[in-house]
Every structure is written in structure tokens, then in C-alpha cells.
Amino acid sequence: MSNFLYLFRGGDENFNKLSQEEKQAHMQVWATWMGGLTEEGRLVDGLPLGADGKVVENRGEVITNGPFAEGEEIVGGYLIVSAKDLAEAVEISKGCPIFDYEGSTVEVREIMSMDM
Known part of the structure; x- marks a missing residue:
């Protein structure tokens, strides 16, 4: 088994x-869907993110308010x-309640190991 990150947009x-x-x-x-994932031993972690944030560039030389993206990209x-x-x-993600809202997406990415 591997771990996968779901990024929810829109x-x-x-x-x-x-x-x-x-x-x-x-x-x-959402609670029911996530509860089912927990019962199956699939949910590792997950939370909503706040609307405010900062974008840090050049090792902190440039810090701007963010996120700056279109609503469906945040x-x-x-x-x-x-x-x-x-x-x-991907198949598991298809049951996500975010799809109740038109224009919403789930980006699915494998979390890779840093072991060398």
C-alpha cells in the first residue's frame, strides 16, 4: 500500500x-465519507485549509499575500x-463529496519516499 494525496480545488x-x-x-x-475511509483503514489524515495564506519566494526575499489563483484553482x-x-x-476519490459542486476537482498524487 502507498499513500496518496488528494488536493481539493473549487x-x-x-x-x-x-x-x-x-x-x-x-x-x-463529508463526515460520513471520511468515516467510511477510516473504517476501511484508508484515511491517514486530512483537513480543510484556511482561505488566507502567504506565498514565499526566493528563500523569503519575496513574501506576498495569497493564494492568488482563480477560485476553482485554490x-x-x-x-x-x-x-x-x-x-x-483515483477510484476511491470518485466518491468524494466535493463533486457535489460543479467545477470542483480532486488532484490525486502519490506521496513518494525520501529514502535514498
């Missing part, structure tokens, strides 16, 4: 239009899941 604009009750219901969908959260290979990790 959906914030549509999510923010929901009523408080709708937001809570959608968060329950990374809003991540999960780390265990899967046998990239194909299985």
Missing part, C-alpha cells in the same frame, strides 16, 4: 451560497489515503 463559491443548515448537512456527507483542503496504486486511489 466548490467554495457554491458552498458559500448555501444556508447554514445546508452547509451542516453537506459537512455531514486548494481548499486535502486528504491522505492509502491505496494499492494510483488507479485505486
Whole structure:
């Protein structure tokens, strides 16, 4: 088994239009999906990310407010899941509640070892 990173992009604009009750219901969908991954022993870690941040360049010589990207490109959260290979990790990602919002994407990347 390997670990894979899911980067969640988009959906914030549509999510923010929901009523408080709708937001809570959608968060329950996330909790159920992530709970299932936990029960399967697949969920390693994962959290939403704050909207504010900084972009650091040139070893800190340039620091700007960020993220500066189009709404559908902003990374809003991540999960780390265990899967046998990239194909299985992609298949697991298809159940992600982020797809309830048009224009949302999940980038799936294998987490590589630094062992040499």
C-alpha cells in the first residue's frame, strides 16, 4: 500500500451560497465519507485549509499575500489515503463529496519516499 494525496480545488463559491443548515448537512456527507475511509483503514489524515495564506519566494526575499489563483484553482483542503496504486486511489476519490459542486476537482498524487 502507498499513500496518496488528494488536493481539493473549487466548490467554495457554491458552498458559500448555501444556508447554514445546508452547509451542516453537506459537512455531514463529508463526515460520513471520511468515516467510511477510516473504517476501511484508508484515511491517514486530512483537513480543510484556511482561505488566507502567504506565498514565499526566493528563500523569503519575496513574501506576498495569497493564494492568488482563480477560485476553482485554490486548494481548499486535502486528504491522505492509502491505496494499492494510483488507479485505486483515483477510484476511491470518485466518491468524494466535493463533486457535489460543479467545477470542483480532486488532484490525486502519490506521496513518494525520501529514502535514498
